[in-house]
Amino acid sequence: MATEPPSGDPVQDAPQVRPARHAAAGLTAVAHTLRVAQQQMGVRRTARTLLKVNQKDGFDCPGCAWPEGDERHTAEFCENGAKAVAEEATLRRVTPDFFAAHPLPDLATRSGYWLGQQGRLTHPMYLPEGADRYEAVTWERAFEIIAGELTALASPDEALFYTSGRTSNEAAFLLQLFAREFGTNNLPDCSNMCHESSGSALTETIGVGKGSVSLEDLHQADLIIVAGQNPGTNHPRMLSALEKAKTSGAKIISVNPLPEAGLERFKNPQTARGLLRGTALTDLFLQIRIGGDQALFRLLNKLILETDGAVDTAFVTAHTHGYDAFAETARAADWDETLTATGLDREAVEQALAMILASERTIVCWAMGLTQHKHSVATIREVVNFLLLRGNIGRPGAGVCPVRGHSNVQGDRTMGIFERPSAAFLDALDKEFGITSPRHHGYDVVRSIQALRDGDAKVFFAMGGNFVAATPDTAVTEAAMRRARLTVHVSTKLNRSHAVTGTRALILPTLGRTDKDLQDGRKQFVTVEDSMGQVHSSRGNLTPAGPHLLSEPAIVARLARSVLGPRSTTPWEDFEKDYATIRDRISRVVPGFEDFNTRIAHPGGFSLPHAPRDERRFPTATGKANFTAAPVEHPHLPEGRLLLQTLRSHDQYNTTVYGLDDRYRGIKGGRRIVMVNPDDARRLGLADGSCTDLVSEWKDGVERRAPGFRVVHYPTARGCAAAYYPETNVLVPLDATADTSNTPASKSVVVRFERAETPTP
Ligand SMILES: Nc1nc2c(c(=O)[nH]1)N[C@H]1C(S)=C(S)[C@@H](COP(=O)(O)OP(=O)(O)OC[C@H]3O[C@@H](n4cnc5c(=O)[nH]c(N)nc54)[C@H](O)[C@@H]3O)O[C@H]1N2
Ligand SMILES: Nc1nc2c(c(=O)[nH]1)N[C@H]1C(S)=C(S)[C@@H](COP(=O)(O)OP(=O)(O)OC[C@H]3O[C@@H](n4cnc5c(=O)[nH]c(N)nc54)[C@H](O)[C@@H]3O)O[C@H]1N2
Ligand SMILES: [Mo]
Numbered sequence: 210m211a212t213e214p215p216s217g218d219p220v221q222d223a224p225q226v227r228p229a230r231h232a233a234a235g236l237t238a239v240a241h242t243l244r245v246a247q248q249q250m251g252v253r254r255t256a257r258t259l260l261k262v263n264q265k266d267g268f269d270c271p272g273c274a275w276p277e278g279d280e281r282h283t284a285e286f287c288e289n290g291a292k293a294v295a296e297e298a299t300l301r302r303v304t305p306d307f308f309a310a311h312p313l314p315d316l317a318t319r320s321g322y323w324l325g326q327q328g329r330l331t332h333p334m335y336l337p338e339g340a341d342r343y344e345a346v347t348w349e350r351a352f353e354i355i356a357g358e359l360t361a362l363a364s365p366d367e368a369l370f371y372t373s374g375r376t377s378n379e380a381a382f383l384l385q386l387f388a389r390e391f392g393t394n395n396l397p398d399c400s401n402m403c404h405e406s407s408g409s410a411l412t413e414t415i416g417v418g419k420g421s422v423s424l425e426d427l428h429q430a431d432l433i434i435v436a437g438q439n440p441g442t443n444h445p446r447m448l449s450a451l452e453k454a455k456t457s458g459a460k461i462i463s464v465n466p467l468p469e470a471g472l473e474r475f476k477n478p479q480t481a482r483g484l485l486r487g488t489a490l491t492d493l494f495l496q497i498r499i500g501g502d503q504a505l506f507r508l509l510n511k512l513i514l515e516t517d518g519a520v521d522t523a524f525v526t527a528h529t530h531g532y533d534a535f536a537e538t539a540r541a542a543d544w545d546e547t548l549t550a551t552g553l554d555r556e557a558v559e560q561a562l563a564m565i566l567a568s569e570r571t572i573v574c575w576a577m578g579l580t581q582h583k584h585s586v587a588t589i590r591e592v593v594n595f596l597l598l599r600g601n602i603g604r605p606g607a608g609v610c611p612v613r614g615h616s617n618v619q620g621d622r623t624m625g626i627f628e629r630p631s632a633a634f635l636d637a638l639d640k641e642f643g644i645t646s647p648r649h650h651g652y653d654v655v656r657s658i659q660a661l662r663d664g665d666a667k668v669f670f671a672m673g674g675n676f677v678a679a680t681p682d683t684a685v686t687e688a689a690m691r692r693a694r695l696t697v698h699v700s701t702k703l704n705r706s707h708a709v710t711g712t713r714a715l716i717l718p719t720l721g722r723t724d725k726d727l728q729d730g731r732k733q734f735v736t737v738e739d740s741m742g743q744v745h746s747s748r749g750n751l752t753p754a755g756p757h758l759l760s761e762p763a764i765v766a767r768l769a770r771s772v773l774g775p776r777s778t779t780p781w782e783d784f785e786k787d788y789a790t791i792r793d794r795i796s797r798v799v800p801g802f803e804d805f806n807t808r809i810a811h812p813g814g815f816s817l818p819h820a821p822r823d824e825r826r827f828p829t830a831t832g833k834a835n836f837t838a839a840p841v842e843h844p845h846l847p848e849g850r851l852l853l854q855t856l857r858s859h860d861q862y863n864t865t866v867y868g869l870d871d872r873y874r875g876i877k878g879g880r881r882i883v884m885v886n887p888d889d890a891r892r893l894g895l896a897d898g899s900c901t902d903l904v905s906e907w908k909d910g911v912e913r914r915a916p917g918f919r920v921v922h923y924p925t926a927r928g929c930a931a932a933y934y935p936e937t938n939v940l941v942p943l944d945a946t947a948d949t950s951n952t953p954a955s956k957s958v959v960v961r962f963e964r965a966e967t968p969t970p
Contacts, residue, residue, distance in 0.1 A: 222320075222869065224879025224919050226898075229468075232487050233441035233448060233873060235476030238288040245867065246291050249299035254751070258298050258723060261750055262286040265812040269737045269747035271297055271375055271722040272862065274613035275444045276739040278424050279813060282479055287445035289859070292867045296702070297721040298751055301328025303703050305345040308334055312342040316708040321678060321935065322866035324703045329754035330718035338712050348759065351715050352771040358668050358695040358713075359772050365392030365647075367667045369657045372398040372626045373674025374615025375722070377735030377747070379791045380761035381617070382799075383784060384672055385625040387769040389635070390644050390777055394651030395666070398626050399674055400618050401654035405950040406580040407611035408622070410589035414597075414835045415821045416828035419619060421608035422572055423741050423816070428453050429606035432568035436464035436502055436592075437578020437956075441471010441873060442859045444576075444612055448475040452488045460492045460564050465578060466499050466854070466926035467884075470873035493560055499852045499929045500844040500957050501551035502579055503588040504542075505558070506595045507841050511542040512562050513598050519566055521600030528825055528834050529597055535836035539594070542841070550843035552926050570606030571596065576614070577856070581956035584842040585947040594836050602834070603825035613740040614863075616722075620738030623799060623817070628653050637798045642779055654680060655951050658943060662689035669711065670697045672761060673719075675704040678864040681941035681953040682913070699764055704864060705935075720760045724749040728763065729786040735762075736792070736809055738817065744802075745814030762788060844957050846928055850906065851889060854956040855934040855941065864935045871933075876921065884923035884931040895962055897922040902963045903932065905940035913940050914963075930960065 246255040261267030263277045263286060270286055272293035286294070307327065313336065316324070335346035335354065346354075359368055370388045372381060388396055400408070408418035415421070427433065427450045440447040451461060452475050463472045472491050477483025497505060513519045514536055525532050548555065565571065573592050579585060593609065601607035613619050625634055628651035635646040652660055658680060660666035669676070669690065680686045690696060693711030700707070701721045707714070720726055726733040726749060734748040759767070766785035769777060783790045789806050796805035801817040808815045820826040827834040844852050857863070858871035858880060870877045874884070883903060885895055895901060899920050905913045915937055925931055934955065945954045 222879040222881050224882045225877045226921050227875040227877060229875040229923070230470040230873045232474035232476050233471035234288070234445065234478055235483070235487065236478065237872070239478050242288045242291040246295040249295040249301070251300060254298060254300070258294055258751065259286060259291055262290060262294060266748070268722045268749050269616055269745065270294065271616055273444045274616050274619060274740040275446045276424055276741045276743050289442065289445055289862070293862055294723060296325065296862070296865060296867060298723045299328055301326070302754060303327045303330050305332050305334070308343040313708060313710070314341065319708070320866070321705050321864055322869070324705065325865050327703050329702060330700055330716060331755035332718060332757050334716040336710055336714040343714070343716065346715070348767065351717060352767055354713065354715065355670070355695065355697055355768060356771040359391065362667060366395060366651070367665065368393055369395045369397060369652060369660070369666050369669045371654070371657070371669070371671040371674060371676055372396065372621055373672065374399050374618025374621055376617060376621055376672050376761060377737060378617065378620045378624050378744070378795065379735050379788045380672065380765060381621040381624040381626050382791060382795050383762055383765040383769070386638065386642065386779065387765055389638065389646040390642070390769070390773055390779065392647055394628050394630060394647055394649065395657065396626050396628050397652055397654040397657045398618070398621060399615060399679065400622055401951065402679060402953055403577070403614050403618065404580055404611050405952045406585035406947050407575070407589055409950040410586045410593065411609065411611070413829065414590055414593040414837060415602065415609070417819055417821055419742055419819065420610045420740060421602055421819055421822040422610045424450055426606050426608060427451070427572060427610070428457065430454055430570050430572045431459050431606065432462070432564055432571040433459055434462045434464065434571065434573045435472060436573060436575045438574060438576035438612055439469045439471065439857070440612070441469055443857060445471070447612065448490070449477060449479070451475065451490050452477055455488055455490060460568070461490050462493045462495060462561055462564060463491045464495045464497050464502065464505065466497055466929045467931060468494060468496070468924060493557070493564060495553055495557055495561060496926050498550065498552035498926045499854055500582050500584070503584055503591045504547045504550035504841050504843050505553070506588070506591040507539060507542045508544065508547040508558060509562060509565065510539040510591070510595055510598060513565070514539055516566060520598050524600030525597070528827065529836055530831040530833035531836040531838070535594055535838045538838035546841070550841070552928065570604070571599065571601045572606070572608055572610050574610040574612055576612045578854070578956060581947070581952055581954055583945070583947055583954050583957065585952060586949040587839040587842065590837040590839065597834055597836060603821050608822060617737040619740060619742070620736070620744070623738055624795070625799070641794060641798050653951050655943060655946055655953065658686050658689050661692055664692060667694045669693045669695070671706065672699050675706045675864040677709045678705040678935040678938070681938055681945070681955060682943040683939040685943050699761060702865070717764055718754070718758045719764060720749065720753055720758050722747055722749055723751045724753045724758070725751060726760050728760070728788070731787070733760070733788045735788060736814070742817040742819055743814055744809065744817060746809050762791065844959070846959065847906070849893065850959050850961050851885065851930040852928060853903065853905070853930045853932060853937070853940065853958040853960045855937040855958065856931055858933050861933070874923070879919070880933050880936060881918050882921045882932065883918045884921050884925050886925050886927050886929065887922040889927060890920060890922050893962060895920045903937065903940060903960045904963055905942070906959045906961060907942040907945060909942065911942070913942065915939050
């Protein structure tokens with residue numbers, strides 16, 4: 210089942226390796242930002258665009274979901290936000306002529322990098338059955354084709370409606386409404402691959418599946434633990450918040466198999482000190498083995514329990530449930546097992562404990578390093594136990610901080626993009642629209658792929674994203690997608706998913722965050738929710754890539770009209786003309802959005818309620834915050850194998866590759882590299898610079914191979930390796946997922962190394 214790397218690119222993947230950096234941002238980042246931006250947008254458009262990023266009257270950065278503070282700088286963006294903007298605001302165009310010149314077999318050999326570099330999509334494009342290339346199509350015809358396929362299905366559950374997290378609240382609300390009027394809860398989204406484990410663990414333990422801290426809390430914390438996250442690359446504006454906390458005396462512990470430059474030192478380009486020396490961020494680096502976090506937090510919990518006066522008994526008594534069972538399990542935690550699972554030494558754990566006990570206000574931040582393992586939900590529950598023990602939730606400077614990825618991934622879920630919606634949500638939706646939503650659960654991402662593979666799903670519709678590249682088990686997923694009768698992608702840019710199609714396919718070009726959105730002659734804005742539950746508006750100011758682009762809300766509204774026809778009494782036409790009418794409906798369906806249109810007019814927007822944060826109220830089944838007591842798990846490695854994590858370089862946004870460098874890690878000019886600890890490398894006979902195939906091992910015995918990787922000796926934790934996603938998705942078995950959340954375990958893939966037959970290109 211080996212998948213060859215796409216070839217035929219003018220761009221050669223020829224990685225070079227330099228010493229890794231020990232600081233993030235600084236002037237190099239500023240220079241880099243301007244160079245990338247000007248290449249894509251030219252000088253004038255660069256100035257016009259970048260100054261509107263994250264301003265109260267501007268657009269929300271399409272990069273990450275990190276919040277903006279109340280005081281804004283003139284340049285309220287980071288290097289990687291600027292790259293995300295440049296990628297979208299590029300002046301390059303993919304027109305029907307491009308598709309005429311590039312038949313599907315050609316597109317299918319191109320790398321994601323090459324596809325993305327071609328520019329913005331300008332026309333709706335159609336791939337008829339048996340055709341070898343896409344041709345231009347009118348919007349009317351495109352909607353007719355989709356309606357034809359959808360209404361021909363034996364059941365609405367044979368259709369899948371995927372959402373990637375850039376979609377606005379307005380578009381997301383319409384999409385889920387349409388899907389439910391049509392008759393299905395098949396609303397898989399990128400969250401299924403991302404923070405689903407956080408949502409599952411938090412909903413069960415504190416009653417709300419979202420983070421409980423604000424930016425202000427971070428500034429006030431006296432201990433911040435950053436576990437399984439690389440903010441220097443993926444949430445660069447978070448470094449300013451960490452710096453501010455440090456300035457007020459906070460300590461930072463980072464828990465990571467890799468020493469990440471952004472967590473070591475931050476050179477804030479907004480300050481003189483930043484440009485000179487920067488601020489050291491991490492006080493204690495716990496270089497943990499992949500998958501060791503649950504064991505670490507369990508042992509810390511035992512040590513807290515054993516320390517006189519360390520437990521906040523008043524909080525525990527008043528607000529929690531399940532303490533005794535948890536305490537009994539935690540007391541049994543074993544030092545030796547923990548040191549094996551984590552690879553840490555006793556001294557490091559004791560140092561961490563001292564910092565924890567000295568802290569009155571502790572926050573734990575995390576991202577994909579905690580969510581993408583088999584035992585992720587149990588790991589995050591253990592983090593919650595840890596915070597509950599010392600009452601670190603629902604008071605200033607303390608709490609849980611899952612740092613979200615896509616800029617509106619949290620908002621999409623709030624709007625009802627979820628395959629397992631609550632009865633309360635569906636009741637409210639039904640009452641508002643006079644419809645009967647289906648009550649049975651739909652498919653998440655992994656189950657959607659299984660359904661396509663097994664012939665149980667036949668139409669795939671994606672609101673953004675790059676499904677086949679982002680999902681696991683590339684060979685299986687691509688074969689599954691090819692079985693669909695129709696695949697439809699609402700997209701801004703070309704990507705791999707446009708080249709791996711069903712019998713027929715459509716590409717529908719849409720406006721991005723930076724684009725001006727005029728409907729019925731009037732300027733519209735949309736809204737988003739950041740990682741900390743703050744809702745605000747976003748208005749683009751650029752002339753769209755062409756006259757044929759439609760906005761996402763317009764596409765859903767027109768789709769709904771052609772599919773549902775007169776059987777729907779929903780005013781889809783009004784929704785398209787005036788997004789305020791969508792917000793009116795949201796205000797009556799989604800809790801926390803009362804008076805939406807009035808409150809969104811406030812500069813900076815408004816904050817959604819969060820019961821644990823605001824009033825120490827925990828809307829769980831027990832009515833209290835729940836301690837949990839799961840057995841400790843950690844990955845066991847057969848001899849001669851390493852545990853591979855698949856992660857992001859500094860030059861990519863998920864499957865969008867901006868460039869071939871990973872500056873902070875010292876990698877230049879290529880992506881097919883694998884980072885291996887020098888001791889492991891010696892043991893396994895992997896010379897620095899040698900070429901190897903990565904072969905993953907899974908209980909199904911199927912061979913999954915990613916050929917031609919250059920070995921890079923790198924100071925990762927022992928027993929661990931790291932390589933970039935999406936190239937390594939071919940190695941992640943479809944059914945290797947997290948318990949409960951079903952998130953692909955893309956941070957713990959058991960691999961062996963085989964000498965490559967072909968030299969590195
Ligand atoms: N520029 C840019 N920004 C982005 C994105 C992007 O691709 N580019 N993607 C966005 C999205 S959708 C998301 S979800 C976020 C992702 O943000 P991150 O989660 O920071 O992204 P990853 O690159 O997957 O990094 C995972 C981190 O976890 C560490 N890690 C891996 N396994 C373990 C483990 O078992 N334990 C611990 N403690 N650490 C571990 C890795 O070494 C790495 O530092 O970023 C968002 N922002
Ligand atoms: N192995 C491995 N796999 C992973 C991960 C990992 O760490 N390791 N991370 C997972 C995570 S955290 C995530 S979130 C997923 C990401 O999965 P996705 O969200 O599906 O992927 P993206 O690469 O973010 O999608 C990029 C595409 O979105 C389209 N796009 C961009 N902006 C817009 C817009 O405004 N509107 C519309 N309609 N389209 C737009 C463009 O066409 C672009 O090509 O990948 C997951 N997959
Ligand atoms: Mo994500």
